[in-house]
Amino acid sequence: xxxxxxxxxxxxxxxxxxxxxxxxxxxxxxxxxxxxxxxxxxxxxxxxxxxxxxxxxxxxxxxxxxxxxxxxxxxxxxxxxxxxxxxxxxxxxxxxxxxxxxxxxxxxxxxxxxxx
Numbered sequence: 736x737x738x739x740x741x742x743x744x745x746x747x748x749x750x751x752x753x754x755x756x757x758x759x760x761x762x763x764x765x766x767x768x769x770x771x772x773x774x775x776x777x778x779x780x781x782x783x784x785x786x787x788x789x790x791x792x793x794x795x796x797x798x799x800x801x802x803x804x805x806x807x808x809x810x811x812x813x814x815x816x817x818x819x820x821x822x823x824x825x826x827x828x829x830x831x832x833x834x835x836x837x838x839x840x841x842x843x844x845x846x847x848x849x850x851x
Contacts, residue, residue, distance in 0.1 A: 743808050750801040751828065757794050758835070761787050769845065784846050791839040795832060802828040 768774060768783035805811075806825050813822055 740809075743805065747801060747805045747824070750797065751831075754794050754798045754801075754831070757790055757797075761790050761794070761838075764790075781846075784842065788839070788842045788846060791835060791842060795835045795839060798828060798832050798835065802832070 764783055764787045768780055769787070774780045802825055805821075805828075809821055811822050811825055813826060
């Protein structure tokens, strides 16, 4: 494997690590300001929901763009028939993006149900 392939794999691993770090920050924000009694504070709660919504949107965009870049670089096709570890990483990244999207939809529902 050449140096550029190794570097691309390392970049993809770092981007996945960053997405997980951002998701842990979002989880802490959800636990503190949405699932706790602190959600009664109107301004702080609404501000945090908007911040969490923005971070989830960024995580979704970042993860999908990095996955597409990685997939295009290695010319991976999930439907090709021959399965390897790189295709498994791409599929897992798409599943992760789907879960983030579901969490984003849940946040939209919470924001829309917020009583002013």
